[in-house]
Amino acid sequence: ETGVTQTPRHLVMGMTNKKSLKCEQHLGHNAMYWYKQSAKKPLELMFVYNFKEQTENNSVPSRFSPECPNSSHLFLHLHTLQPEDSALYLCASSPRVVSGYGYTFGSGTRLTVV
Amino acid sequence: DQQVKQNSPSLSVQEGRISILNCDYTNSMFDYFLWYKKYPAEGPTFLISISSIKDKNEDGRFTVFLNKSAKHLSLHIVPSQPGDSAVYFCAASGNSGGSNYKLTFGKGTLLTVNP
Numbered sequence: 001e002t003g004v005t006q007t008p009r010h011l012v013m014g015m016t017n018k019k020s021l022k023c024e025q026h027l028g029h030n031a032m033y034w035y036k037q038s039a040k041k042p043l044e045l046m047f048v049y050n051f052k053e054q055t056e057n058n059s060v061p062s063r064f065s066p067e068c069p070n071s072s073h074l075f076l077h078l079h080t081l082q083p084e085d086s087a088l089y090l091c092a093s094s095p096r097v098v099s100g101y102g103y104t105f106g107s108g109t110r111l112t113v114v
Numbered sequence: 115d116q117q118v119k120q121n122s123p124s125l126s127v128q129e130g131r132i133s134i135l136n137c138d139y140t141n142s143m144f145d146y147f148l149w150y151k152k153y154p155a156e157g158p159t160f161l162i163s164i165s166s167i168k169d170k171n172e173d174g175r176f177t178v179f180l181n182k183s184a185k186h187l188s189l190h191i192v193p194s195q196p197g198d199s200a201v202y203f204c205a206a207s208g209n210s211g212g213s214n215y216k217l218t219f220g221k222g223t224l225l226t227v228n229p
Contacts, residue, residue, distance in 0.1 A: 004157070006157075009155075040123070040221060041221060042116065042118065042203075042218075042219045042220055042221045042222075043158075043203065043219040045216055045217070045218075048216070056216070090157055090158070092157075097215065101146065101163070101207075102160075103148075103160065103217055104160075105150075105157030105158045105159070106157050107155065107156050107157045108155075108156075108157050110155075
């Protein structure tokens with residue numbers, strides 16, 4: 001399988017639940033990203049990983065916890081979320097962090113917090 | 115403060131006509147600009163890009179124009195087809211290092227091409 005794959009595609013969770021989003025890329029890229037897309041807002045960068053190391057946390061609340069066990073996999077662990085966290089969460093990868101070139105996005109996880 | 119602005123949330127065009135999507139940016143460190151296309155329930159896909167050393171880049175029906183002095187870029191689609199109906203995101207980054215390397219996105223413009 002090629003490209004960037006995200007699971008699950010849809011997720012409904014209560015505010016007290018704990019869930020995880022998964023992202024996998026088979027492109028040989030060294031950088032991976034989590035983005036959040038809320039209605040009528042730009043895509044917001046949440047986290048950046050370069051060679052498995054987190055290089056950026058864009059002031060994301062601690063109820064979102066990323067994990068990058070290797071360059072091909074990225075997780076976003078969710079706990080005690082709020083209804084306003086409902087959004088489309090997109091994973092992306094790129095050959096390297098220092099350029100905007102070559103980003104490939106997954107299809108996203110549509111998250112609804114009830 | 116938004117560094118990449120797409121001031122038109124939507125655009126409706128007749129099939130066969132030209133679609134023009136606009137984007138403005140404020141960060142003078144940006145030197146690489148991209149357009150992404152997004153269908154519902156899918157992630158954004160890369161469409162076309164332009165480096166700041168150019169003022170035009172063409173790929174089939176898609177042409178991106180860059181006006182650095184005005185900090186403005188536009189995407190022209192001609193002729194427009196119903197399958198072009200999607201949300202188009204403008205994005206920018208700076209390749210010169212520092213924090214500007216990140217892709218910064220606009221809010222997107224929903225293009226509807228009517229048959």
